[in-house]
Amino acid sequence: MALTLMKGSEAIAEAAIRAGARFFFGYPITPQTEIPEYMSARMPEIGGCYLQAESEVAAINMVYGAAGTGARVITSSSSPGVSLKQEGISYAAGAQLPCVILNVMRGGPGLGSIQASQGDYFQAVKGGGNGDYHLITYAPSSIQEAIDIMQFAYDKAEKYRVPVLFLADGIMCQMMEPVEMPPMVEYKVDPEKKPWAATGWKPGDDPAKRAVINSLYINTEELTVHNNHLQAIYAEIRKNEKMWECYKTEDADYVITAFGTVARIAKSAADSLRKEGIKVGVFRPITVWPFPYEELKEATKNVKAILDVEANEGQMYEDVKLALLGSKPTEYFGHCGSLMPSTTEIIAKIHEMMKEGK
Amino acid sequence: MKKMYVLIGNYGSGKTELAINFALRAAETGRTEILDLDMVNTYFRLTEPGIMTRMKEIRLVSPNFTNSSVETLSLPAEVQSAFAMDWDTVVFDVGGDAAGSTALGRYHQDFMELEEGQLEVLNVINIRRPLSGTVDRIIRIQNEMQVHSRLKITGMINNTNLSVATTEAELRDGYEIIKEVSERSGIPVAYTSGKKEFLDAFLAEGHDPKYIGTPVPIDVYMKRDWDSWVKTV
Numbered sequence: 345m346a347l348t349l350m351k352g353s354e355a356i357a358e359a360a361i362r363a364g365a366r367f368f369f370g371y372p373i374t375p376q377t378e379i380p381e382y383m384s385a386r387m388p389e390i391g392g393c394y395l396q397a398e399s400e401v402a403a404i405n406m407v408y409g410a411a412g413t414g415a416r417v418i419t420s421s422s423s424p425g426v427s428l429k430q431e432g433i434s435y436a437a438g439a440q441l442p443c444v445i446l447n448v449m450r451g452g453p454g455l456g457s458i459q460a461s462q463g464d465y466f467q468a469v470k471g472g473g474n475g476d477y478h479l480i481t482y483a484p485s486s487i488q489e490a491i492d493i494m495q496f497a498y499d500k501a502e503k504y505r506v507p508v509l510f511l512a513d514g515i516m517c518q519m520m521e522p523v524e525m526p527p528m529v530e531y532k533v534d535p536e537k538k539p540w541a542a543t544g545w546k547p548g549d550d551p552a553k554r555a556v557i558n559s560l561y562i563n564t565e566e567l568t569v570h571n572n573h574l575q576a577i578y579a580e581i582r583k584n585e586k587m588w589e590c591y592k593t594e595d596a597d598y599v600i601t602a603f604g605t606v607a608r609i610a611k612s613a614a615d616s617l618r619k620e621g622i623k624v625g626v627f628r629p630i631t632v633w634p635f636p637y638e639e640l641k642e643a644t645k646n647v648k649a650i651l652d653v654e655a656n657e658g659q660m661y662e663d664v665k666l667a668l669l670g671s672k673p674t675e676y677f678g679h680c681g682s683l684m685p686s687t688t689e690i691i692a693k694i695h696e697m698m699k700e701g702k
Numbered sequence: 703m704k705k706m707y708v709l710i711g712n713y714g715s716g717k718t719e720l721a722i723n724f725a726l727r728a729a730e731t732g733r734t735e736i737l738d739l740d741m742v743n744t745y746f747r748l749t750e751p752g753i754m755t756r757m758k759e760i761r762l763v764s765p766n767f768t769n770s771s772v773e774t775l776s777l778p779a780e781v782q783s784a785f786a787m788d789w790d791t792v793v794f795d796v797g798g799d800a801a802g803s804t805a806l807g808r809y810h811q812d813f814m815e816l817e818e819g820q821l822e823v824l825n826v827i828n829i830r831r832p833l834s835g836t837v838d839r840i841i842r843i844q845n846e847m848q849v850h851s852r853l854k855i856t857g858m859i860n861n862t863n864l865s866v867a868t869t870e871a872e873l874r875d876g877y878e879i880i881k882e883v884s885e886r887s888g889i890p891v892a893y894t895s896g897k898k899e900f901l902d903a904f905l906a907e908g909h910d911p912k913y914i915g916t917p918v919p920i921d922v923y924m925k926r927d928w929d930s931w932v933k934t935v
Contacts, residue, residue, distance in 0.1 A: 605928050
């Protein structure tokens with residue numbers, strides 16, 4: 345199949361449709377408005393539903409309703425809008441509803457800026473809403489990778505009955521890259537495979553088949569049982585679903601940890617440093633939840649030091665340190681707000697670490 | 703005589719990259735002004751610090767509030783300098799599609815006062831973009847842009863590319879489709895542009911010069927830190 349040159353937002357939207365998404369609920373916000381714009385044109389063509397909600401809060405609750413019927417549903421927003429969705433996301437996690445949520449991060453806190461950022465890492469992986477829950481969280485580093493992950497995102501969401509979050513940034517959705525699109529999946533809800541879905545029970549039907557989508561537990565013991573069940577699912581996900589990439593880490597003296605767009609900048613820096621004869625690699629978590637703790641420790645067992653680079657205050661740095669538990673020297677470099685770390689800055693930071701004997 | 707190039711086209715067709723190339727070439731021999739007239743995009747535009755430094759000898763005019771958190775840009779009065787001042791070459795880099803080309807309508811009177819042969823309104827075409835991948839789609843966008851810009855397109859540019867994955871096949875496939883667009887719309891192919899190696903390989907294939915126009919080898923200036931690594935299939 346031929347390659348086309350696509351903008352990240354268009355490509356991710358089309359990939360979701362090809363993975364079976366037929367319901368989009370959202371509200372425009374830069375830098376991801378091209379996603380709803382694309383969906384508004386595309387959904388009617390394929391018999392799907394595009395609905396611009398009155399707010400992000402309404403949109404995520406529409407996702408809750410549609411996902412409750414077993415349909416493949418998606419919503420997208422950017423940082424401040426995703427903050428508004430957190431209550432609904434926690435409800436969906438509690439009610440065990442498979443769905444896909446896109447966060448195209450922009451600068452924060454608050455309204456921040458419309459330029460790219462990675463400031464929502466904590467919100468994404470440490471629980472933005474209330475309660476003990478997790479979302480399988482993918483942080484793609486290229487448009488093609490986002491398309492590829494979207495092809496199995498719904499399968500994972502449905503297998504574990506958890507919401508899936510894509511943690512992208514403004515650059516990822518605004519840039520254009522050559523991509524190949526997968527074929528269209530014709531997804532049909534199968535009530536046998538989704539016995540939990542509310543697919544139209546009526547009086548007289550088998551009472552055992554009545555599905556109730558809910559996250560409220562009146563009886564505290566039942567809530568404990570429910571939470572224990574969720575924890576068992578999260579343990580399975582931790583065991584099975586971690587994804588990461590090791591870039592030139594085998595012989596590396598220094599490893600840079602980074603995710604998303606920043607990982608690409610880190611790779612440019614690693615390549616430049618290797619030309620100087622300094623062996624640098626990059627460890628990139630693709631799932632930021634579950635975080636590949638053991639894999640990071642293994643990949644860095646022979647290095648002198650680790651440099652974590654992010655477009656935030658060093659939010660993932662906490663997980664990097666947890667992975668290493670003090671076994672190696674670590675440093676952080678980055679900017680808060682909307683300023684991307686540059687290749688030049690990363691190179692300078694590695695030089696500085698070498699000078700300090702790290 | 704002052705020469706004006708207005709670059710319009712579908713999003714992602716490569717207008718900004720071409721505008722920089724046109725301006726840099728013109729600046730070798732004359733006084734040049736380049737205008738960032740993209741009133742739609744908030745990311746990746748002509749007015750980026752890295753691009754500006756390379757434009758030392760070229761005057762750059764940008765909309766108010768570019769690269770800030772303001773989503774509704776406004777046209778600065780300086781755009782008038784394109785018409786009022788004595789440049790050898792002026793290049794307009796306009797936003798994509800009909801929405802982007804609307805910004806030109808404001809200068810209709812100024813454009814109309816130009817003499818015959820001073821103005822080239824060029825539709826930059828990249829058939830690897832989904833919405834300009836067929837003859838019908840290109841013609842539709844072309845017609846819409848003419849209405850919204852209040853300008854007549856004088857020529858097309860075959861700038862078909864796949865960013866980092868480009869080969870001469872892009873220009874060849876673009877040639878076939880744009881040839882048909884030209885036959886149906888009556889608008890000539892004014893230029894064919896691409897990186898020198900691909901352009902040379904394409905030209906060596908011996909296609910009809912009528913549908914190639916003037917070949918323009920280009921360099922890529924819009925490079926960014928994250929560009930060095932792209933996952934392709």
